[in-house]
Amino acid sequence: SERRAAPLSSNPRRLPSYQPMGLNKVLLALAVVGLLAPARAMPPVPPPLPFYYVAASMEQRCDHFNALNADTFQQRYLVNDTFWGGPGAPILLYTGAEGDGIESVFAHSGYVLELARELKALAVFSEMRFFGVSMPYGEHDSFERRPERLGLLSIEQTLADNAHLVTELRTTYKTKASRVVALGGSLAGTLAFLLRAKYPALVHAALAASAPIFGYANLTDPYGWYRVATATFEKQVPGCPHAVRAAFAALLEASPTAVSKAYDTCRPADDSTGRRIAQLMTDKLSAMATAAYPKVFSPVLAACKAVMTQPGVGAFAPLLVPAGACFNVSTLHSVPEGLRMPPSAHARLARGAPGQHFSGASTADLAWFYLACTEIVHPIAANNRTDMFPPFEWDPHALARTCHQLFGVTPRLSWIPESMGMAAGPRALASVTSRVIFSNGLLDPWSAQSLTANASRSLVALNMADGSHHSDLGSWGNPWPGRGDSDDLVRVRREELALLRQWLAEDDHGPPAC
Numbered sequence: 001s002e003r004r005a006a007p008l009s010s011n012p013r014r015l016p017s018y019q020p021m022g023l024n025k026v027l028l029a030l031a032v033v034g035l036l037a038p039a040r041a042m043p044p045v046p047p048p049l050p051f052y053y054v055a056a057s058m059e060q061r062c063d064h065f066n067a068l069n070a071d072t073f074q075q076r077y078l079v080n081d082t083f084w085g086g087p088g089a090p091i092l093l094y095t096g097a098e099g100d101g102i103e104s105v106f107a108h109s110g111y112v113l114e115l116a117r118e119l120k121a122l123a124v125f126s127e128m129r130f131f132g133v134s135m136p137y138g139e140h141d142s143f144e145r146r147p148e149r150l151g152l153l154s155i156e157q158t159l160a161d162n163a164h165l166v167t168e169l170r171t172t173y174k175t176k177a178s179r180v181v182a183l184g185g186s187l188a189g190t191l192a193f194l195l196r197a198k199y200p201a202l203v204h205a206a207l208a209a210s211a212p213i214f215g216y217a218n219l220t221d222p223y224g225w226y227r228v229a230t231a232t233f234e235k236q237v238p239g240c241p242h243a244v245r246a247a248f249a250a251l252l253e254a255s256p257t258a259v260s261k262a263y264d265t266c267r268p269a270d271d272s273t274g275r276r277i278a279q280l281m282t283d284k285l286s287a288m289a290t291a292a293y294p295k296v297f298s299p300v301l302a303a304c305k306a307v308m309t310q311p312g313v314g315a316f317a318p319l320l321v322p323a324g325a326c327f328n329v330s331t332l333h334s335v336p337e338g339l340r341m342p343p344s345a346h347a348r349l350a351r352g353a354p355g356q357h358f359s360g361a362s363t364a365d366l367a368w369f370y371l372a373c374t375e376i377v378h379p380i381a382a383n384n385r386t387d388m389f390p391p392f393e394w395d396p397h398a399l400a401r402t403c404h405q406l407f408g409v410t411p412r413l414s415w416i417p418e419s420m421g422m423a424a425g426p427r428a429l430a431s432v433t434s435r436v437i438f439s440n441g442l443l444d445p446w447s448a449q450s451l452t453a454n455a456s457r458s459l460v461a462l463n464m465a466d467g468s469h470h471s472d473l474g475s476w477g478n479p480w481p482g483r484g485d486s487d488d489l490v491r492v493r494r495e496e497l498a499l500l501r502q503w504l505a506e507d508d509h510g511p512p513a514c
Contacts, residue, residue, distance in 0.1 A: 058074070239308070
């Protein structure tokens with residue numbers, strides 16, 4: 001028989017300390033070189049471990065769709081029953097995501113607990129397979145390039161994990177009548193939408209924040225992502241994109257000698273150094289655009305100040321080189337052909353040289369790039385006309401070559417939209433599912449690939465003009481609701497709560513009779 005999650009009366013197990021992810025490292029670097037405001041303007045720091053959650057695990061099948069494979073693994077999740085109304089009350093399921101594990105998700109998603117309080121709901125965070133400690137065959141063997149190992153990392157298997165978790169929670173807490181709301185931000189937002197669409201008998205509604213469900217070939221403008229990023233810089237610091245564009249031009253036209261002098265390199269630059277610095281800065285600047293809310297903490301402000309203060313070849317030097325130190329250009333890597341993905345994604349990939357193995361990549365990096373080589377394939381390009389970045393094209397053929405070299409796979413460019421109902425565009429979504437909120441911060445580049453207009457009466461788009469990446473659920477600068485929340489954010493959260501209350505009172509045939 002399957003092992004069930006520990007009941008909430010058990011002592012919570014301590015989780016590893018929260019480790020800041022990519023953008024936090026960018027912010028730390030900015031602070032080191034003195035470009036961020038004093039400490040009073042720094043964003044709140046999430047607690048080091050989720051003292052308000054219980055850590056639990058449950059037995060999942062390694063392969064939900066192969067009866068000949070009976071292997072199982074332990075999937076980790078977090079539970080909070082502080083506000084739960086008991087059997088029959090709702091369950092909020094955060095659908096997991098990429099990253100270093102559950103710690104990198106819960107810490108900036110404080111609004112989930114606020115929703116739990118308002119809805120008297122059980123709050124659950126699931127950890128996605130192949131991330132954190134939820135490894136089907138352990139940290140090493142799970143990543144063997146075989147169908148029965150790495151091949152088990154897929155969106156379909158992940159959705160089945162969450163579906164099984166729902167049934168297990170209902171059984172463990174004796175609450176078969178509890179209605180489930182799936183929710184999440186970014187990839188987790190996409191998973192929330194897909195879980196509602198694929199398992200409507202288990203999931204009653206969804207909140208998909210900053211979910212790029214239309215980020216696939218022929219469904220999105222590849223140049224939209226960097227266009228929104230550029231517009232965010234212009235909105236927060238007028239004139240900054242012009243300065244950034246000029247800085248990229250000067251850097252790419254500079255001689256190796258000029259680059260060495262401007263960036264005080266530890267060893268002489270070569271003909272590729274300027275291009276590699278430009279790739280690095282493209283990643284750093286675009287990542288900042290995803291975190292532009294709240295403005296008082298926006299890294300865009302400090303970056304623009306640096307670039308606009310020191311134009312020319314070395315305009316980016318203050319963002320890269322701490323005072324009194326030289327710039328180690330040996331840490332720069334060229335981007336593998338075709339795997340150009342923001343924010344800062346290819347920088348992580350570059351830690352391991354392209355080839356059969358990534359000698360320097362973490363398991364989180366490996367898992368994310370495998371997904372990006374199979375089913376999560378977002379077309380993103382720059383043209384230096386509608387955006388401020390050096391031009392590059394999204395080349396699916398180059399992507400296919402690189403993914404075959406790295407993992408022995410070919411990207412399935414249209415499988416997810418074709419199999420899940422997005423291929424016909426927003427107007428056709430009403431025939432796929434219902435009761436889904438799509439929230440977006442319009443400063444966030446990912447809004448270019450998300451649903452930003454209502455698709456039906458129950459497929460509702462809620463936009464925050466001053467919001468960024470899943471600002472409503474929480475993000476690095478506003479990990480939980482506070483008095484400083486903008487009027488726009490307060491309005492969207494109020495509308496989300498009202499819709500969820502309304503939908504939780506509805507059955508699958510429409511609203512209840514008066």
